[in-house]
Amino acid sequence: MSLVDELKSAVTPRAALLVVGVFALQLLFITSYVGALHHPKPTDVPFGVVAPQRVSAQLVGQLEKLPGDPLDTRTVTDEAEAREQILNRDIDGALIVDPTGRTDTLLVASGGGTVLSSALETIFTKVEATQQRTVRTVDVAPASPEDFDGLSAFYLVVGWCVGGYICAAILAISAGSRPANRERAVIRLGVLALYSALGGLGGAIIVGPILNALPGSIAALWGLGTLVVFAVGAATLALQSVFGIVGIGLAILLIVVAGNPSAGGAFPLPMLPPFWKAIGPYLPPGAGTWAARSIAYFKGNDMTASMLVLSAWAVVGTAVTLVMSSLKPKSEESALAAEVGEVKA
Numbered sequence: 224m225s226l227v228d229e230l231k232s233a234v235t236p237r238a239a240l241l242v243v244g245v246f247a248l249q250l251l252f253i254t255s256y257v258g259a260l261h262h263p264k265p266t267d268v269p270f271g272v273v274a275p276q277r278v279s280a281q282l283v284g285q286l287e288k289l290p291g292d293p294l295d296t297r298t299v300t301d302e303a304e305a306r307e308q309i310l311n312r313d314i315d316g317a318l319i320v321d322p323t324g325r326t327d328t329l330l331v332a333s334g335g336g337t338v339l340s341s342a343l344e345t346i347f348t349k350v351e352a353t354q355q356r357t358v359r360t361v362d363v364a365p366a367s368p369e370d371f372d373g374l375s376a377f378y379l380v381v382g383w384c385v386g387g388y389i390c391a392a393i394l395a396i397s398a399g400s401r402p403a404n405r406e407r408a409v410i411r412l413g414v415l416a417l418y419s420a421l422g423g424l425g426g427a428i429i430v431g432p433i434l435n436a437l438p439g440s441i442a443a444l445w446g447l448g449t450l451v452v453f454a455v456g457a458a459t460l461a462l463q464s465v466f467g468i469v470g471i472g473l474a475i476l477l478i479v480v481a482g483n484p485s486a487g488g489a490f491p492l493p494m495l496p497p498f499w500k501a502i503g504p505y506l507p508p509g510a511g512t513w514a515a516r517s518i519a520y521f522k523g524n525d526m527t528a529s530m531l532v533l534s535a536w537a538v539v540g541t542a543v544t545l546v547m548s549s550l551k552p553k554s555e556e557s558a559l560a561a562e563v564g565e566v567k568a
Contacts, residue, residue, distance in 0.1 A: 268493040269315055270343075315331075318347060367438055387454070391456040423445045423446065427441050454534070455536070459474040
């Protein structure tokens with residue numbers, strides 16, 4: 224057998240296409256992570272100003288003109304309202320101007336990301352210095368001492384996402400990526416649901432009682448984790464039911480390549496470039512990270528949008544999986560033949 228014949232035998236056209244796909248996925252991975260994270264800077268950070276009426280408008284105008292547009296500034300009535308808006312995650316910080324002294328107060332929330340809190344402190348140290356004033360920082364929602372840089376929520380969600388698509392991939396690869404009939408699709412979804420509940424609970428216990436990395440309700444984190452794992456797994460099953468084995472790569476593209484760097488984990492959303500900032504909240508890692516931080520540090524506030532996003536992934540993934548399975552051969556013989564043939568291929 225010639226070398227060319229050996230090559231054709233060893234590397235089938237399908238294998239060659241898969242290798243090309245992996246190569247493209249590798250380049251996209253590098254582009255996405257480096258593109259999103261290589262030059263973080265605050266842009267249009269929702270920010271409140273509490274100041275006497277005579278200086279409020281002038282100060283807001285001054286802050287809006289800072290180079291690079293780091294702040295999206297609005298007037299807030301008083302310090303109590305500013306604190307409430309921060310805990311509701313409507314704003315990421317606020318400046319409380321002291322009209323009788325020369326020291327103002329900067330309110331931040333490191334639980335939403337210590338990098339952003341530090342960036343706000345740096346900005347206002349410089350701004351106040353130009354006015355011969357000083358600033359003291361008060362952390363309204365401080366990150367746990369065991370939660371370095373506020374990353375624990377992000378890594379928790381990443382772990383849940385990894386479990387979701389790997390579980391779905393194993394369920395598919397073990398007996399054909401496309402479920403042969405609706406009954407098998409239901410079984411796969413049922414196994415995924417059980418796995419999701421166990422994975423959600425395990426993650427909540429590890430970051431809570433075992434490591435003390437995150438405060439907040441264990442039950443709430445368990446529920447969130449169950450939904451994250453199932454949403455990612457159901458989406459992976461759906462992609463596999465439509466595209467076959469290539470669906471696993473597409474799931475990695477969505478969750479890992481696009482989702483992780485845009486999740487607001489390493490750098491909160493206001494510090495990401497526009498593209499990643501725009502897509503992050505609509506992908507499971509971003510929605511999960513936002514919700515996990517809300518549970519841990521913000522009394523569970525502002526979770527509705529994130530939970531709806533995760534629920535949509537779960538519902539659509541389940542529906543597509545069931546619909547595609549109903550289009551497959553109904554008889555047991557043809558079902559087994561389809562699955563065995565795909566596995567051998």
